[in-house]
Amino acid sequence: MSHTSEPTVHPAALLSLPKAELHLHIEGTLEPELILELAARNGITLPHPTLEVLREQYEFSDLQSFLDLYYANMAVLITEADFADMTRAYLARARDSGVRHAEIMFDPQAHAARGIELSTAVNGIAAALASSEAEFGISTVLIAAFLRDETEESALEVLEALLAMRAPITGIGLDSAEVGHPPSKFIRLYKRAAEAGLRLTAHAGEEGPPSYVEDALNLLGVERIDHGIRAVEDRILVKRLVREQVPLTVCPLSNVRLRAVDTLAAHPLPQMISAGLNVCINSDDPAYFGGYVGANFDAMAAEFAWDAATAELLAGNSIRSSFAPDARKDALLAELAEWSTAHGTDLDPGQGAARES
Numbered sequence: 218m219s220h221t222s223e224p225t226v227h228p229a230a231l232l233s234l235p236k237a238e239l240h241l242h243i244e245g246t247l248e249p250e251l252i253l254e255l256a257a258r259n260g261i262t263l264p265h266p267t268l269e270v271l272r273e274q275y276e277f278s279d280l281q282s283f284l285d286l287y288y289a290n291m292a293v294l295i296t297e298a299d300f301a302d303m304t305r306a307y308l309a310r311a312r313d314s315g316v317r318h319a320e321i322m323f324d325p326q327a328h329a330a331r332g333i334e335l336s337t338a339v340n341g342i343a344a345a346l347a348s349s350e351a352e353f354g355i356s357t358v359l360i361a362a363f364l365r366d367e368t369e370e371s372a373l374e375v376l377e378a379l380l381a382m383r384a385p386i387t388g389i390g391l392d393s394a395e396v397g398h399p400p401s402k403f404i405r406l407y408k409r410a411a412e413a414g415l416r417l418t419a420h421a422g423e424e425g426p427p428s429y430v431e432d433a434l435n436l437l438g439v440e441r442i443d444h445g446i447r448a449v450e451d452r453i454l455v456k457r458l459v460r461e462q463v464p465l466t467v468c469p470l471s472n473v474r475l476r477a478v479d480t481l482a483a484h485p486l487p488q489m490i491s492a493g494l495n496v497c498i499n500s501d502d503p504a505y506f507g508g509y510v511g512a513n514f515d516a517m518a519a520e521f522a523w524d525a526a527t528a529e530l531l532a533g534n535s536i537r538s539s540f541a542p543d544a545r546k547d548a549l550l551a552e553l554a555e556w557s558t559a560h561g562t563d564l565d566p567g568q569g570a571a572r573e574s
């Protein structure tokens with residue numbers, strides 16, 4: 218079902234494509250096996266105590282049905298070592314997906330609400346990130362995401378605590394249940410974060426209306442929008458997003474599993490690319506949605522018969538839209554140019570596959 222005359226990019230080439238992952242919840246990388254291992258290690262009895270029963274819970278009808286399980290499973294994260302092990306497991310899988318830079322969100326309020334010290338979560342994650350470049354070849358950025366279904370006061374308190382402890386965070390995000398919790402709830406939080414020199418992103422337009430995307434830009438001053446797929450419903454907003462080249466961190470497998478879109482074939486990403494939007498591909502909560510960033514690329518490339526130039530465009534967007542230092546971006550863009558030379562659209566069909574296999 219090729220839509221172009223160019224050869225479809227080979228899955229092995231997609232894995233070697235140097236890319237950045239900008240939308241990733243570290244708690245959403247807790248694989249069922251690790252959940253059970255940590256539960257045993259910490260003497261915790263889970264409501265779903267076997268792998269089989271736990272796996273049966275991974276059928277979601279919407280965002281909230283997923284969030285219920287996501288928050289429940291966090292109960293196994295108790296010590297710094299738990300947070301570090303979870304983070305290292307993600308980095309290993311991200312490396313296998315060709316990720317060279319990762320921007321990792323965590324939910325500090327969700328852990329504080331369970332009585333876990335902020336420093337436990339921060340230090341555990343940070344310990345794994347500290348050796349990420351040496352161990353996995355992945356540079357990283359840590360983002361504190363605030364729960365939009367909690368109050369702004371709670372978010373401000375936690376942000377102040379993170380600043381006071383000099384937590385190694387580069388930015389803030391806004392996640393959890395979207396509808397009914399508009400960006401306008403968090404104006405003071407984003408103002409404070411901007412004053413503290415933090416980079417700004419927010420989930421918007423996942424389940425919520427296009428007006429939430431507009432409000433995140435206008436009221437919160439975000440530099441990036443996480444998801445943003447419902448922006449396509451508003452032509453004027455799309456024009457603005459194209460004009461300003463606002464990065465949209467799209468998560469195809471997540472959108473299908475949470476029923477934001479009916480099927481992968483109905484996903485608006487191809488339409489977004491054609492419109493000239495600055496989109497990239499991410500995994501969101503890969504342990505819950507059927508795959509890491511490589512699987513997201515594979516599924517979309519197969520569904521839409523993407524060529525190497527489309528893969529290169531998406532990877533380039535991810536690198537350029539990252540919060541990485543300019544020197545790191547330049548190095549990754551140079552790697553991408555090398556990949557492009559090896560896998561470019563002027564390549565004979567099959568040549569890329571032969572090189573990779």
Ligand SMILES: Nc1ncnc2[nH]cnc12
Pocket residue numbers: 242245280287392393394420423471501502
């Ligand atoms: N996809 C998602 N949307 C909103 N909040 C989240 N928290 C973790 N994953 C999320």
Ligand SMILES: [Zn+2]
Pocket residue numbers: 240241242392420443501
């Ligand atoms: Zn998300």
